Amino acid sequence: MTFLPTRAKPAQNLATIVAAMVLKSTIRPFLSASSFVVAIQLPNAADVQLYEMAARQLLNADRHIDVDGKRTVVVDQASDISQSGWHLLARFDHVRRGVIFYTDATEISADLGLIIDHRVVMAPTRPVHFKAAAMRLGQHLTDTDADYLASLGLTAVWLAIRRDRPIRRVVRHLKAACRPDDEPPPKAREHGSVRLEELAGYGEAKSWGLQLAEDIASWKRGTITWADVDRGIILSGPPGTGKTTYARALATTCGIPLVLGSAAVWQAKGHLGDMLKAMRKTFRDAEAEKPAILFLDEFDSFGDRGSIADTSNHDYNRQVINGLLECLDPADGREGVVVIGATNNVSAVDPALLRPGRLEKVIEIPLPDAEARKAIVRYHLPDASLGDLDQFAKASEGFSGADIEKAARDARRTTRKRNGSSVTEAELLEAMPPIRTFNADERFRLAVHEVGHAIVGTTLWPTSLVKVAISSGRRVGIGSGALGKTTFDDPLPVIATANYLVDRIAIMLAGMAAERIVFGDHSTGAGGDEGADLCIANDLATMMERTFGFGDGLLTDLGSGRRPLESLRIVDRHLQALVRQRLDAEFQRATDILTARRNELERLASRLAETLELSGEDVRDACLASREDGYGQETGL
CATH class of the missing domain: 1.10.8.60 (Helicase, Ruva Protein; domain 3)
Structure with a gap:
């Protein structure tokens, strides 16, 4: 354990201000509560005492004492809390607010874990924290120096600060002390050294993984059984979002081996019997290493037994998936092995693989914000x-x-x-990669399309529009993301009605309708992929007819395969006609709304083409200015 020196220091210096900033940001969600005990995992064990100091100041720990003389605010390290059972309960009986620091999940005993309300991971310090702290002290810090300080532990910075040493000299002093001239440059991190705590952009997947690490540590200690540990998940997301990197980092954080497998690797062994043999061997290998994580890449390549797209391989796929089901949910259990599947297309995965006891949850990894x-x-x-x-x-x-x-x-x-x-x-x-900038005509067409969505959405859902935006260009060779976006605070009711669904269809088709009104035709932006306007509108109309009974009968059919609603339309000509009728009716409704507001459509599109973003208020104000049109009177706009 590292103790901070007792030599005199200013009450606030660069390091203590940064510690207070990061700590306050971490526990801000809990400060409004009257009672909480939160455990904070620190990225650097050497900084524990500095954060303890910051926590005591933030919570006024020394001043909060009840009528019995007991402290009602506790700040401590998990490794220093040795009590258990009733002794631990007595220690926390009077506590209203508690902050417990730890660096490894094994420091938290099972009993202490029951006392803790929340566990959070503290983000590392960032250059912006040091720049803000320097500004508060009336000093200037360059971007380069801020980057360097953020790469160090806070305690090292704290130790280097003296009353007569300006920040610039502190940085030079640290560089001289920490990086001798003959020291070689740092080597690139190896895969096995990357921890999940260090990765960004994983959202819910990161939270799930850190919880898994705690559960596995508890299982190793014997404080919980394997029945309390998640069996596995499916990671779903676009290519390049780091699903394999996630699996490696999770295994490192858990301190357990990572075993790799995939349908392609198993298929390469030979015919069906050889593939099934290779599959079972991979699961046996993982069991031999337990606890272990088994990562199965390209999980959608196993297929879906209900798919009708390729009947020639139906029997082969059925036997492969049946074999995988046996491996995921064997009669004698799968103790010690967590399975993570990765896919770019979760809709192609057989539903039986996602049931409890197998891969129990699908977690989306979005593109990073x-x-x-x-x-x-x-x-x-x-x-x-x-x-x-x-x-x-x-x-x-x-x-x-x-x-x-x-x-x-x-x-x-x-x-x-x-x-x-x-x-x-x-x-x-x-x-x-270079940016291909859109010219004025292209920006105006994009703007017309998005403003079409916005005006119809504002007409049907008067207060829901948040903003509408378009891109100024696209980087060459980087994805195929949306070139425009109309964002609604979607008023999804607890129980959706037919009126809600047809409104959504009209809004989805409004971009195409706007292009036709202004230009006489529409562009390819309305279709082309599963998330496009036309595809969503078709699926909603199909669900109204065949899933929710809003059509001409109560016949229900959920379809099959990776695109079940599309499969229904392909084989049912009567359904095709019903879907077409709904789409035509809502397209006409969107067209009528926009035709009546053609002036607003073109004025707002011209503004959007220049500014690239309009707020919901901008669109609502423009619609309010023309109350004389019938739609404005009808909706109160």
């Missing part, structure tokens, strides 16, 4: 001088984790060619 993209590029360029990365965040919209890794690799290459010492944000931006 702006903050996650910044964290990912900092991870791949740990020694770079990147500044606040705001420009990179805007320029990398739609990038996957793999796209960002490639950009970082290309930026390092550029820096080496120029004999530079570290990558800058300018070099990172230079290394990114």
